[in-house]
Amino acid sequence: MKAPSPVVVGPTCEAILRSDLPLLPDERRTIVIEFVGRRLLDLPMHMRYGVALIAIVVDGVRRSMGDDRVIALSRRPLPLIGEYFRLIRSLSFAYVWETWPDTQPDGGIA
Amino acid sequence: MTAVDFRCDVLVIGSGAGGAPTAALLAEAGLDVIVAEEGPWVDQGSVVPFSLEQMERQYRSGGVTVALGLPSVAYTEGRCAGGGTEVNSGLYRRPPAEVIDRWRTKWRIDDLEPDDIDVLAREVEAELSVQTLPGPPSAPSERLRLGAERLGWRHDESPRWMTYPTKDARAGQRQSMTRTYLPRSTNAGARILTQCRVDRLELRGDRVESAAVTFDDGRRATIGCRAAIVCAGAIQSPALLQRSGIRRNIGNTLAVHPTVKLAARFGEELNVPDDVPVHQVKEFAPDLSFGGSASHPGLVALALLDQWDDFGNSVTAWREIAVYYAAITSEGRGRVISVPGLRDPIVTYHLTRRDRALLRAGLSRLALLLLEAGATDVFPSYRGAPRIRSTRDLAKIEQTFSANKASVMTVHLCSTVPMGEDRDRCGADSHGRIHGFRNLFVNDASLLPDAPGVNPQGSVMAVALRNARHFLAEEWTRV
Numbered sequence: 001m002k003a004p005s006p007v008v009v010g011p012t013c014e015a016i017l018r019s020d021l022p023l024l025p026d027e028r029r030t031i032v033i034e035f036v037g038r039r040l041l042d043l044p045m046h047m048r049y050g051v052a053l054i055a056i057v058v059d060g061v062r063r064s065m066g067d068d069r070v071i072a073l074s075r076r077p078l079p080l081i082g083e084y085f086r087l088i089r090s091l092s093f094a095y096v097w098e099t100w101p102d103t104q105p106d107g108g109i110a
Numbered sequence: 111m112t113a114v115d116f117r118c119d120v121l122v123i124g125s126g127a128g129g130a131p132t133a134a135l136l137a138e139a140g141l142d143v144i145v146a147e148e149g150p151w152v153d154q155g156s157v158v159p160f161s162l163e164q165m166e167r168q169y170r171s172g173g174v175t176v177a178l179g180l181p182s183v184a185y186t187e188g189r190c191a192g193g194g195t196e197v198n199s200g201l202y203r204r205p206p207a208e209v210i211d212r213w214r215t216k217w218r219i220d221d222l223e224p225d226d227i228d229v230l231a232r233e234v235e236a237e238l239s240v241q242t243l244p245g246p247p248s249a250p251s252e253r254l255r256l257g258a259e260r261l262g263w264r265h266d267e268s269p270r271w272m273t274y275p276t277k278d279a280r281a282g283q284r285q286s287m288t289r290t291y292l293p294r295s296t297n298a299g300a301r302i303l304t305q306c307r308v309d310r311l312e313l314r315g316d317r318v319e320s321a322a323v324t325f326d327d328g329r330r331a332t333i334g335c336r337a338a339i340v341c342a343g344a345i346q347s348p349a350l351l352q353r354s355g356i357r358r359n360i361g362n363t364l365a366v367h368p369t370v371k372l373a374a375r376f377g378e379e380l381n382v383p384d385d386v387p388v389h390q391v392k393e394f395a396p397d398l399s400f401g402g403s404a405s406h407p408g409l410v411a412l413a414l415l416d417q418w419d420d421f422g423n424s425v426t427a428w429r430e431i432a433v434y435y436a437a438i439t440s441e442g443r444g445r446v447i448s449v450p451g452l453r454d455p456i457v458t459y460h461l462t463r464r465d466r467a468l469l470r471a472g473l474s475r476l477a478l479l480l481l482e483a484g485a486t487d488v489f490p491s492y493r494g495a496p497r498i499r500s501t502r503d504l505a506k507i508e509q510t511f512s513a514n515k516a517s518v519m520t521v522h523l524c525s526t527v528p529m530g531e532d533r534d535r536c537g538a539d540s541h542g543r544i545h546g547f548r549n550l551f552v553n554d555a556s557l558l559p560d561a562p563g564v565n566p567q568g569s570v571m572a573v574a575l576r577n578a579r580h581f582l583a584e585e586w587t588r589v
Contacts, residue, residue, distance in 0.1 A: 042172040042174070043171055043172075043174055044175060044454035045453045046454060047175075047176065077515065079180075089415060091174075094162065094409065095408065096408075097407040097410065097411035097425065098161065098408030101407040101428065102426070103425075104426060105425055
């Protein structure tokens with residue numbers, strides 16, 4: 001287990017972005033997901049292991065129970081798993097508003 | 111890959127606030143110095159300050175590093191030539207005399223006199239052009255000053271290591287290590303090896319013989335030396351010592367200034383994306399102090415994120431919003447633990463009950479200050495936070511805040527190899543020599559016995575100069 005693979009994190013990140021920022025254009029969403037994947041590869045090694053483990057569990061939940069269940073999970077203050085969602089959201093939101101500062105709260109273009 | 115070997119008198123590991131002054135003084139004294147720096151050389155001005163690009167290029171792990179705990183404490187480390195001095199706000203505080211006194215007596219540190227440190231601090235200030243603004247402060251800084259003024263709270267402007275070609279504060283040029291002590295080092299003959307990670311120190315008995323290093327391109331090398339001075343910062347210095355088999359009193363006493371944040375919205379555009387406020391509020395110091403943070407739109411979004419459903423609508427008004435922090439002097443401690451097989455150390459931090467209460471009080475008082483300064487809305491950064499519009503709302507912070515729900519972070523990391531003559535508690539002696547070794551030293555923030563309650567890099571540099579001079583006068587001929 002070397003790193004949280006973008007293949008595993010990507011769909012969860014996409015589900016969160018579709019829920020939190022529903023009007024974020026597809027091409028921007030793709031760029032944000034790529035950025036989050038890159039940043040996770042830079043994490044310190046023990047964090048990468050931890051994130052990879054949680055990512056696999058969350059992706060399993062997403063595959064078996066659907067995006068809505070993952071979104072509901074992401075809004076609960078759970079230890080560890082909650083930190084995973086917070087990490088994805090923090091990286092995503094920081095990137096969105098630094099790159100496109102006039103983005104609307106729903107992700108739409110001003 | 112071909113092995114390359116180097117030899118030198120003194121190997122300085124790290125080029126930040128501890129390593130750069132050390133290298134400069136030793137090279138100017140005629141010693142053959144190599145500085146091994148893990149990160150790249152990035153010229154000042156070539157990246158936008160506080161941007162994601164800067165985090166990618168000049169911070170360790172892109173700025174995403176965490177001390178594990180409940181709550182976890184996010185921290186950042188510079189990873190570039192010049193270290194943290196290249197990427198921080200450049201705010202400077204002279205080491206407080208009472209802190210130096212406390213360190214000397216409580217940790218049994220020889221030759222640590224406030225007056226002597228004061229002289230060294232003035233030397234640092236001259237070298238780095240430490241000064242206050244030549245003109246008016248930025249609007250977010252002025253708001254902080256105004257709020258404190260109206261409440262009658264003690265406040266001042268923190269000087270910075272900057273030069274100002276004009277009266278415009280935003281035209282200031284940071285006088286970080288790549289502009290000051292590192293050029294002095296190379297002018298005196300020091301060699302700086304960038305993108306060169308020291309994997310471990312090779313020890314024989316009570317001596318370090320050499321360092322095994324790996325360059326970013328995969329080349330491995332050995333650097334032989336008569337003495338090694340580890341200046342890789344409060345996380346990486348203990349991690350390297352532990353990787354090399356040295357663990358006694360190393361990495362067990364991490365001290366930080368934990369901070370919590372809030373965003374404040376005013377009825378006018380005031381955001382300055384690429385700079386930070388210079389005013390700080392010291393009414394409750396050293397336990398508690400307030401200041402301003404970088405506030406580019408991405409960081410405003412982050413400050414609103416914990417309560418996005420309620421606060422998110424305000425992100426479009428980011429030009430009217432600035433981010434502020436409340437920092438505490440913590441009683442808690444953390445650990446740096448190097449685990450075989452893991453490249454990066456595991457870092458932990460534990461907040462005490464008193465720390466948690468201080469963070470709550472700090473956030474509440476900071477919100478009060480910003481209301482006094484004219485904020486129309488204050489958005490504390492924790493899950494379940496209320497929007498604060500008047501002083502009547504402040505009680506809600508007291509009722510709902512919990513450190514476990516907050517985004518706690520820090521940029522001030524110290525004390526992982528405390529100096530002093532008490533061998534039961536200290537990893538290094540009064541001048542940074544590792545106890546039990548003849549030619550192995552530490553000279554960075556790791557040596558400060560606790561977090562000083564002010565921006566620590568002034569203290570780090572003054573102590574570094576002190577120890578480097580002691581090394582030249584007393585140690586070099588013996589190593």
